[in-house]
Amino acid sequence: MSAQDVLVLAEIQRDALADITLELLAAARGMTAATGGQVVCAVLSQEGSRFAPALTAADRIVLVNDPQLAAYAPEPQLTALLDVTAAEQPRAVLIGGTSIGWDLAPLLAGRLQAPLVIGCKAVQVDGDALVVTSAFCGGKMTAEVQVERSPAVLMTMPGSFRPVAEAGQGQVETRTLSAPLEAGAVAFQDWILPEAMDVDITQQDVLVAVGRGIQQQDNVELAEELAQALGGAVCASRPVVDQGWLPATRQVGKSGMTVKPKLYLALGVSGAPEHLEGMKGSDLVIAVNTDSKAPIFDAAHYGAEVDALELLPALVEAVNARKG
Amino acid sequence: MNIAVVVRQVPDLIETLEIDASGTALDWDAASFIVNECDDHALEQALLLKEAGDGSATVVALDAGDVDNTLYAAAAKGADRVLKISLDDGAPPAPQAAAAMFAAAIQPLQADLVLVGVQAHNELDGVMAPLLAAALARPYVGVIRGVKAGPDAGTVVACKEFPGAVMAQMKVKLPAVLGILGSDQPPRYVPVSRIRAAMKATQFEEPAVAVAAVEPLVKVRKLSPPVSGTRAEMISGSETEVAARIAAILAEKGLLK
Numbered sequence: 001m002s003a004q005d006v007l008v009l010a011e012i013q014r015d016a017l018a019d020i021t022l023e024l025l026a027a028a029r030g031m032t033a034a035t036g037g038q039v040v041c042a043v044l045s046q047e048g049s050r051f052a053p054a055l056t057a058a059d060r061i062v063l064v065n066d067p068q069l070a071a072y073a074p075e076p077q078l079t080a081l082l083d084v085t086a087a088e089q090p091r092a093v094l095i096g097g098t099s100i101g102w103d104l105a106p107l108l109a110g111r112l113q114a115p116l117v118i119g120c121k122a123v124q125v126d127g128d129a130l131v132v133t134s135a136f137c138g139g140k141m142t143a144e145v146q147v148e149r150s151p152a153v154l155m156t157m158p159g160s161f162r163p164v165a166e167a168g169q170g171q172v173e174t175r176t177l178s179a180p181l182e183a184g185a186v187a188f189q190d191w192i193l194p195e196a197m198d199v200d201i202t203q204q205d206v207l208v209a210v211g212r213g214i215q216q217q218d219n220v221e222l223a224e225e226l227a228q229a230l231g232g233a234v235c236a237s238r239p240v241v242d243q244g245w246l247p248a249t250r251q252v253g254k255s256g257m258t259v260k261p262k263l264y265l266a267l268g269v270s271g272a273p274e275h276l277e278g279m280k281g282s283d284l285v286i287a288v289n290t291d292s293k294a295p296i297f298d299a300a301h302y303g304a305e306v307d308a309l310e311l312l313p314a315l316v317e318a319v320n321a322r323k324g
Numbered sequence: 325m326n327i328a329v330v331v332r333q334v335p336d337l338i339e340t341l342e343i344d345a346s347g348t349a350l351d352w353d354a355a356s357f358i359v360n361e362c363d364d365h366a367l368e369q370a371l372l373l374k375e376a377g378d379g380s381a382t383v384v385a386l387d388a389g390d391v392d393n394t395l396y397a398a399a400a401k402g403a404d405r406v407l408k409i410s411l412d413d414g415a416p417p418a419p420q421a422a423a424a425m426f427a428a429a430i431q432p433l434q435a436d437l438v439l440v441g442v443q444a445h446n447e448l449d450g451v452m453a454p455l456l457a458a459a460l461a462r463p464y465v466g467v468i469r470g471v472k473a474g475p476d477a478g479t480v481v482a483c484k485e486f487p488g489a490v491m492a493q494m495k496v497k498l499p500a501v502l503g504i505l506g507s508d509q510p511p512r513y514v515p516v517s518r519i520r521a522a523m524k525a526t527q528f529e530e531p532a533v534a535v536a537a538v539e540p541l542v543k544v545r546k547l548s549p550p551v552s553g554t555r556a557e558m559i560s561g562s563e564t565e566v567a568a569r570i571a572a573i574l575a576e577k578g579l580l581k
Contacts, residue, residue, distance in 0.1 A: 013486060072492065074465050099467040099486050102442060102503070106451035110458045115541035117449055135550065136448045138337050141350070143448055144545040185463035185497040189481070194489040206579065230574070231581060242365065244510045248489040255467070255485050255505070263579050265570075270337070284577060286570060287556060293340065295550065302573060303556030304566045314567035322571045322580050 003150065004037030007090040009081060010055060011100055012043070012072075014191065017051050020096035020156075022163035025057045027123060027156060028094055029164060032059075034125040037091060041170070042084045044077055046070035049172065056170035062088075063174045068181035074103045075184025081108055083177055085151060092123075092130060092152040099255065105155040116153045117145050119273070121160040130154075138272045139295040158254055159277040194249050199233045201250055205262045206232025209252060209279070210240055213268015213289060213308050217245040222312040223267060229319045235259065237275045253278035267308035271296025325379040325473070325480075325498075327370040328435035330426055330456065331398060333357040333389030333416060334444050341549075348544040350446065352415040357389025362441025362504055369471050369507035370439050371402045373480075377473055379436075380404040384429050388416045392528075393519075400514045400522035408528040412535050419450030424536035426452075427459035432531075435499065437480065442466040442503030449542045457501035465494055466503025 006028040011018040021041075028039040041058035043051050048063040055061050062084055068076035081104060085093060095105040097118065109116035119134040130147045135157060201207060208227040210220060220234065227234045234250065241251040252259055254274040264282035268289060269275060276299050279285070287300035288308045297303040304311070335341060335355040342354035370381040382405040383398045385391050395406045409429050416422065430438060438460065440453045457464030469491065470483040478498050483491040485505055496502065559569045574580050 014490070073494070075463060099484060102451070103454065103464070103466050106454040107458070107464065109450075110455055113541075115449065116451070117542060118447060118451065131545070134448060136446060137335065137341055137350075138445050139550060140337055140341055141547055142550045143547050145449065146543040146545050147541075148543075149541060185500060186465045187495045189493040189495050192483065192491040192493055230579070239361070242361075242506050242510060251489065255487055257488060263574065263577075284579070285556075286573070288566075291338070293549070297556045297558075298550070298554060300556035302559055302570070304559040304570070306563050306566050311563045311567055314563045315570060318564075318567040318571035319574070319580060322575050 003089065003091060004032065004035035005088060005090045006031050006037060006039055007085060007088050007093045007151070008039060008041045008058065009093065009095045009104065010041050010043045010051060011096050011098060012045050012051070013100070017054055018096070018098065019163060020098055020158050021055070023158065023161040024094045024096060024156060025055070026161045026164040029057065031092065031123055031125060035091065040088055040090065042081065044069050044080045052170070052172045056168045057164040057166060058168065058170040061170045061172045063172065064177065065174065066177065066181045068183060071188035072100055073184055073186050073188050074107065075186060076181040077104060078107050078111070079181055080177065082111060084175060085112070087175065090151050092150070092154055095153065095155050097155045097157050101155050105153050109153040112151065112153070114151055114153050115147050115149050116155065117147060118155045120154045120156045123154065135273050138270060139276070140293065157273050159280060198247070198249070201233055201235045201252070202257050202259055204233045204259070206230045207235045207259060207261045207264050208232060209235045209237065209264060209266045209269050211237040211266065211269030212239045214240065215309065217243070219309055220245055222309070226312055226316050226319070229316050229323070230263070232261070232263070237269050237272070266296050266300065267312070269296050270294045271299055325373060325377060325436045326433070327373060327379060327381045328430045328433050328438045329363070329367050329370045329381060329383050329403070330438070330440035331363045331367060331383055331385045331394060332360040332422070332441070332444055332452070333391055333394065334360045334446050337445065343547045347546050349547065359394045360441050360444045362443060364511045365507040366439040366441050366504040367398055367401065367403070368509060368511040369504055371512070372508055373437070373471060373473065374402070382407060382433055382435065384426060385409065386416065386422065386425065387411050395528060396519050396522045396526060397514055399526040400518040401512055406526055406528050408530055409533045410530060417536065418538060418540065419447055419452040419455055420538040421536040423452050423455035423459050424538065425533050426456050428533045429531045431460065436478075437498055438462070438501040439504050440501065442468070442505045448544070449540065453501065453503035460501060462499050462501050463496070464501045464503065465496065467505050468502050469506040470508040471502060
């Protein structure tokens with residue numbers, strides 16, 4: 001334990017280690033390379049030893065095992081994380097910007113009266129301070145934030161750090177809590193899995209993505225027509241699904257599906273970081289948006305600053321003409 | 325079930341965001357404001373819960389941006405009470421200060437359930453929803469998409485969203501604070517005529533809440549528009565010309581079959 005250690009919260013989703021954990025380990029390794037501290041990875045679960053082999057890039061893997069950690073519930077998780085944080089006294093605690101992270105990171109920071117930075121994309125050590133680069137305002141603004149107090153709670157933007165690939169010699173230890181954890185007011189009941197999908201967008205070679213720029217539900221039909229001409233399917237960013245215009249199984253992004261099609265044609269999609277996270281593996285990205293500063297243009301190979309609704313009929317016609 | 329809903333104003337991302345002269349904060353005077361999208365869903369969820377049973381929905385907002393129109397729209401949609409908290413100026417406070425002020429206004433309401441958007445896009449060094457839960461000393465769970473009355477009195481069942489359109493069904497004992505990502509139905513449309521009627525019929529309550537002063541725990545060195553390492557090759561021309569060029573690219577890549 002040293003004041004330069006970095007604590008990483010291993011994220012367990014549906015009884016499996018989430019990929020974000022390896023990104024957090026990479027970020028932590030980058031920080032400790034500059035400070036000389038250790039990377040400590042906390043695994044909060046019913047029995048965490050089976051996750052340890054994937055986490056050896058950490059110097060130490062601290063298992064907290066308790067029946068109340070078998071399924072995610074905020075209060076037992078927070079209690080266990082507070083216990084580990086108090087014992088380790090780290091320079092920083094790294095937590096993924098996921099469904100679980102959006103609970104635990106701010107709750108932890110609040111309980112510790114500790115600084116919190118969300119949307120972290122890079123972290124540098126500058127003397128006694130951490131300098132964090134974060135994206136906010138839907139990816140339209142970048143902040144350089146200086147954090148001096150310890151521990152700093154940093155919630156990372158998924159996809160910002162290349163997952164650590166190499167195994168290490170991480171030593172596993174089990175931490176015994178002073179008292180068994182108690183159930184809180186929020187209790188997990190069951191998983192609700194999506195109903196059989198009308199279209200599995202993760203298996204499509206061609207995706208026509210619609211965003212807020214599609215303006216109204218009737219216009220989704222125009223995108224369907226284009227997808228049909230291209231032999232693909234229509235998917236969407238979160239605002240379109242929130243409006244009920246397409247089912248959740250068509251949503252691309254952090255809280256939706258991760259897709260890797262040969263063609264991703266984004267129409268009226270601004271390109272919030274959460275959306276980009278779900279489509280960045282696409283072979284070819286063509287973006288259409290009237291906002292020249294839309295972040296989607298930074299993730300696209302080709303772009304056009306025109307109205308997607310006016311482009312759609314012309315594009316269907318041009319595609320059909322090319323196909324003969 | 326008596327429900328309190330927090331509704332915030334955020335800069336409209338359709339407009340260009342300006343940075344103030346210090347280079348470390350957004351220029352609020354140059355921003356145009358809209359209702360925070362997640363808070364709009366929180367309001368809709370509150371109205372759905374209220375309509376499914378007995379109870380009330382009280383909307384609470386800070387007097388920032390274009391909040392009056394937002395509050396009149398909330399009243400027109402069915403909110404029973406509307407509370408507006410005064411600010412020294414029109415700039416939205418930091419999440420920590422906002423949480424303290426909302427807590428001071430909500431505490432006397434003795435609400436069974438507090439609904440608030442899980443995030444606002446301009447949050448950088450704090451997340452208001454769990455901070456509010458802490459200030460009210462109530463349990464919290466966020467990233468919720470849909471809430472129903474629970475099987476037992478004094479409970480609700482909330483769906484917490486995970487990747488892949490998977491939900492975790494969580495049973496929540498009340499009182500509690502939930503961070504809403506989406507409601508069971510899209511936010512309802514309300515015609516302008518009903519908003520106008522609400523403007524005549526609605527009296528905002530203005531609770532006496534002191535403006536909270538909270539020392540920031542981080543220092544913003546600078547703000548800037550994101551610098552891209554890569555940028556799309558832009559296709560210019562009319563819609564017809566752009567369409568022809570895209571079709572040609574797809575043909576070159578063997579994507580037209």
